[in-house]
Amino acid sequence: MTSLPHAVDAETPLKASELQVLRAQYEKEGDMVGVQTKFNYAWGLVKSDARRDQQTGVHLLSDIFRVSPERRRECLYYLALGNYKLGNYGDARRYNDLLLDKEPMNLQAADLRRLIDDKVAKEGLMGVAIISGVAIAAGVVGGILFRGKRR
Amino acid sequence: MDDTDLHNAYHDEASMGEDSILSPRGIEHFTRKVTATASHLVGPLTDQSPSAANHYSSAMAEVHKHMKRPNLQRSMFSMAKTTPTDLVRSKFSTSEIQNRALSYLSDDMLQNIPEIDNSYSLFQGFQASFPELSDDGKKHRRRVSRGRKMIDDAPSTPNSPQHLHKLKKERASFMHELEMLGIRKNMASSEIREIDNKIANLAGMRRIILDRLAGLEQEEALLEHDIVDMEGRIEDAQLLVDEAESIAADTPTRDDDEDDLVLDQDNDEFMSKSIYEKLPSASSTPSKSKRHKVIRRKSMPILHEHFEPGTAIREIKAHEDNITAIDFDHPFGTMVSSAMDDSVKVWDLNAGRCIGVLEGHTASVRTLQVEDNILATGGVDATIRLWDLSKAHYDPQGNQDGEEEDGMAFENPDDQPVEPPAGTMSDCPMFTLEAHVDEVTALHFRGDVLVSGSADKTIRHWDLEKGRCIQTLDVMWAAAQASASMGSAEGAWRQTGRSVSGPADFVGALQVFDSALACGTADGMVRLWDLRSGQVHRSLVGHTGPVTCLQFDDMHLVTGSLDRSIRIWDLRTGSIFDAYAYDNPITSMMFDSRRIVSAAQEDVVKVYDKLESRQWDCGAGITQAEENKTPAIVEHVRIKEGYMIEGRQDGIVGVWTC
Numbered sequence: 001m002t003s004l005p006h007a008v009d010a011e012t013p014l015k016a017s018e019l020q021v022l023r024a025q026y027e028k029e030g031d032m033v034g035v036q037t038k039f040n041y042a043w044g045l046v047k048s049d050a051r052r053d054q055q056t057g058v059h060l061l062s063d064i065f066r067v068s069p070e071r072r073r074e075c076l077y078y079l080a081l082g083n084y085k086l087g088n089y090g091d092a093r094r095y096n097d098l099l100l101d102k103e104p105m106n107l108q109a110a111d112l113r114r115l116i117d118d119k120v121a122k123e124g125l126m127g128v129a130i131i132s133g134v135a136i137a138a139g140v141v142g143g144i145l146f147r148g149k150r151r
Numbered sequence: 152m153d154d155t156d157l158h159n160a161y162h163d164e165a166s167m168g169e170d171s172i173l174s175p176r177g178i179e180h181f182t183r184k185v186t187a188t189a190s191h192l193v194g195p196l197t198d199q200s201p202s203a204a205n206h207y208s209s210a211m212a213e214v215h216k217h218m219k220r221p222n223l224q225r226s227m228f229s230m231a232k233t234t235p236t237d238l239v240r241s242k243f244s245t246s247e248i249q250n251r252a253l254s255y256l257s258d259d260m261l262q263n264i265p266e267i268d269n270s271y272s273l274f275q276g277f278q279a280s281f282p283e284l285s286d287d288g289k290k291h292r293r294r295v296s297r298g299r300k301m302i303d304d305a306p307s308t309p310n311s312p313q314h315l316h317k318l319k320k321e322r323a324s325f326m327h328e329l330e331m332l333g334i335r336k337n338m339a340s341s342e343i344r345e346i347d348n349k350i351a352n353l354a355g356m357r358r359i360i361l362d363r364l365a366g367l368e369q370e371e372a373l374l375e376h377d378i379v380d381m382e383g384r385i386e387d388a389q390l391l392v393d394e395a396e397s398i399a400a401d402t403p404t405r406d407d408d409e410d411d412l413v414l415d416q417d418n419d420e421f422m423s424k425s426i427y428e429k430l431p432s433a434s435s436t437p438s439k440s441k442r443h444k445v446i447r448r449k450s451m452p453i454l455h456e457h458f459e460p461g462t463a464i465r466e467i468k469a470h471e472d473n474i475t476a477i478d479f480d481h482p483f484g485t486m487v488s489s490a491m492d493d494s495v496k497v498w499d500l501n502a503g504r505c506i507g508v509l510e511g512h513t514a515s516v517r518t519l520q521v522e523d524n525i526l527a528t529g530g531v532d533a534t535i536r537l538w539d540l541s542k543a544h545y546d547p548q549g550n551q552d553g554e555e556e557d558g559m560a561f562e563n564p565d566d567q568p569v570e571p572p573a574g575t576m577s578d579c580p581m582f583t584l585e586a587h588v589d590e591v592t593a594l595h596f597r598g599d600v601l602v603s604g605s606a607d608k609t610i611r612h613w614d615l616e617k618g619r620c621i622q623t624l625d626v627m628w629a630a631a632q633a634s635a636s637m638g639s640a641e642g643a644w645r646q647t648g649r650s651v652s653g654p655a656d657f658v659g660a661l662q663v664f665d666s667a668l669a670c671g672t673a674d675g676m677v678r679l680w681d682l683r684s685g686q687v688h689r690s691l692v693g694h695t696g697p698v699t700c701l702q703f704d705d706m707h708l709v710t711g712s713l714d715r716s717i718r719i720w721d722l723r724t725g726s727i728f729d730a731y732a733y734d735n736p737i738t739s740m741m742f743d744s745r746r747i748v749s750a751a752q753e754d755v756v757k758v759y760d761k762l763e764s765r766q767w768d769c770g771a772g773i774t775q776a777e778e779n780k781t782p783a784i785v786e787h788v789r790i791k792e793g794y795m796i797e798g799r800q801d802g803i804v805g806v807w808t809c
Contacts, residue, residue: 036273036276039273040276043215059254062254065256065260066260071261071269072265073264076264079254088251091251111194
């Protein structure tokens with residue numbers, strides 16, 4: 001059994017009722033909420049499809065990181081995964097690379113790095129394509145205008 | 152050269168970024184390629200070979216090929232570390248920025264990641280607890296299914312490979328479940344540890360704050376003493392100024408007379424009005440009056456309320472002999488104790504120090520009461536004496552004859568208490584009430600009314616304003632009246648069936664409130680008198696042994712008796728409201744808003760918590776049990792606002808929170 005979830009795990013949302021159970025547990029414990037309960041809720045949120053939920057989840061994870069030093073190491077991975085899901089690749093990379101620094105043999109983290117790289121590359125290319133497309137269009141329009149002017 | 156520049160540029164980039172994205176291997180590889188390409192490109196120009204075009208195209212193809220590799224793509228874009236959308240979002244969307252700020256972790260924190268091996272990861276915990284949370288029937292179902300499977304198994308041929316496979320699969324699933332259970336177990340234990348840590352932390356914080364509170368209260372007490380001191384000096388100065396003025400006014404004789412008159416009036420007032428003025432008003436809570444000249448604390452100590460119930464505050468070796476009576480005015484205030492050795496001592500509970508010894512009684516004091524600064528004592532010598540404790544020459548801060556530091560005397564309970572200087576109480580006696588012909592066993596005063604019960608079988612009603620006896624209530628006569636008028640045993644004097652070792656006090660306890668008087672006597676009766684008519688208007692029958700203590704508030708009357716029971720009576724109906732009993736006769740009892748404390752001839756004080764309906768023990772018998780010591784039996788107990796003092800047979804007084 002693996003101690004850390006694969007990235008795929010984060011992509012499968014829980015049922016609303018299941019998330020509700022986690023939330024109820026979290027709220028029941030109030031201020032004195034335990035780490036595990038907090039994590040359960042946070043993880044349920046991160047798995048969700050709604051961006052707002054994911055953000056809350058990442059926030060809770062960062063809380064856990066702050067409050068319980070003994071959980072920091074693994075929290076790095078959860079944070080990286082959460083941020084990856086949010087599309088905050090900069091942060092995701094920051095956490096994941098730190099974890100890889102400490103645990104070079106961590107398979108999940110290596111996987112995640114690959115995923116982040118892919119995503120960044122793909123979206124980056126897309127961005128470049130869009131920008132260059134816009135530039136070309138502008139160039140064409142400008143050229144037409146320029147030519148029109150010269151005439 | 153172009154290529155080296157490029158190389159450097161990449162290198163800088165790589166070394167500058169705090170987390171290197173580009174693996175050095177990739178960069179090197181790419182650099183080699185570019186260098187090679189450049190040399191290829193430059194090469195043909197120099198040696199003018201015919202295969203120049205070929206060279207060029209192959210070199211470019213190689214670069215191109217490399218460029219197409221995702222690895223390089225990644226490296227290129229990882230310069231920015233993230234995608235443009237992410238960049239845009241993180242710069243322009245407010246909610247996004249807000250959220251990021253919330254979940255941002257500083258580099259400091261990221262640096263500080265301890266190497267701790269947890270027995271399970273949070274994710275494993277999630278997996279283990281999730282089915283439980285979402286579907287609590289699963290476990291049960293599993294059991295059922297297992298049972299069913301075993302039934303199913305029976306008919307299938309046991310030696311088929313299919314069967315073996317199935318069994319193996321099942322074993323694997325059981326193993327998995329076992330693993331899950333292990334994790335859950337670990338989770339539970341680590342959660343318990345977590346809570347323990349939290350409790351320890353909170354307890355530590357509580358201790359710190361308690362210490363702070365103690366410090367503040369100490370400061371408060373000192374400052375208050377300074378204020379009193381200052382007030383005294385101001386008064387003196389005022390007097391001097393007045394005197395000087397009167398001399399200047401050139402009519403010295405008349406003014407002097409007037410001064411005397413004023414002083415006389417002051418004295419008069421003090422003898423009469425002041426007593427009841429200082430006494431608490433008719434409200435149920437004693438008023439915290441702050442009249443001038445009354446050395447009264449302006450602030451209420453609350454420290455004891457925050458101690459855990461049953462905590463020892465202090466232990467004072469007050470007397471060498473059996474304590475016969477004890478009382479105090481308010482928490483951390485003044486305590487007065489008397490013992491078989493005929494001495495009456497006044498104590499400062501705040502410092503745990505003896506203020507002085509009251510001299511006057513020719514025999515031991517059986518009963519006493521402190522209210523504000525007035526002390527009433529009733530003794531075996533049949534007299535009642537009244538004392539004004541505010542007249543004591545006592546400096547709560549001062550060292551005594553430069554001997555020891557203030558606190559030293561009581562820090563060590565085994566030490567001999569520091570003897571107070573003689574004559575500190577010489578101004579305290581106010582007056583003496585002499586009318587009883589036998590020892591005074593009980594007294595109580597409120598306002599200017601004092602009642603006393605004596606072994607001469609009478610109760611006397613005194614007016615403190617005039618300092619004389621107003622009426623005498625004959626208990627025997629009242630009992631006879633009652634039996635005569637009602638023609639029954641009800642209310643009549645009767646000897647209690649219970650044989651008591653040693654004669655009990657005829658009047659065991661008294662309490663007065665305006666014209667209402669309650670008295671408990673040796674026949675086990677509690678009589679309620681109307682002082683205006685001098686008649687008993689109600690008798691409470693129930694106790695089968697002499698009543699030794701009683702107290703009432705606006706609702707209930709609580710009595711304790713040698714028949715071992717505490718009875719709580721409803722004052723309006725006269726019926727029993729509640730009752731409970733201990734193993735031994737009750738010698739003393741008192742209640743405050745929450746607790747009924749009683750001394751039942753044990754080394755602990757019996758406490759009944761009215762709010763929680765809970766019985767518990769408080770006292771030296773508990774704390775010293777571990778040390779295998781048996782403290783003396785508690786004889787008398789007093790409680791006010793959760794601050795309890797108890798006097799024992801060996802002369803030790805214990806102070807506790809309750």
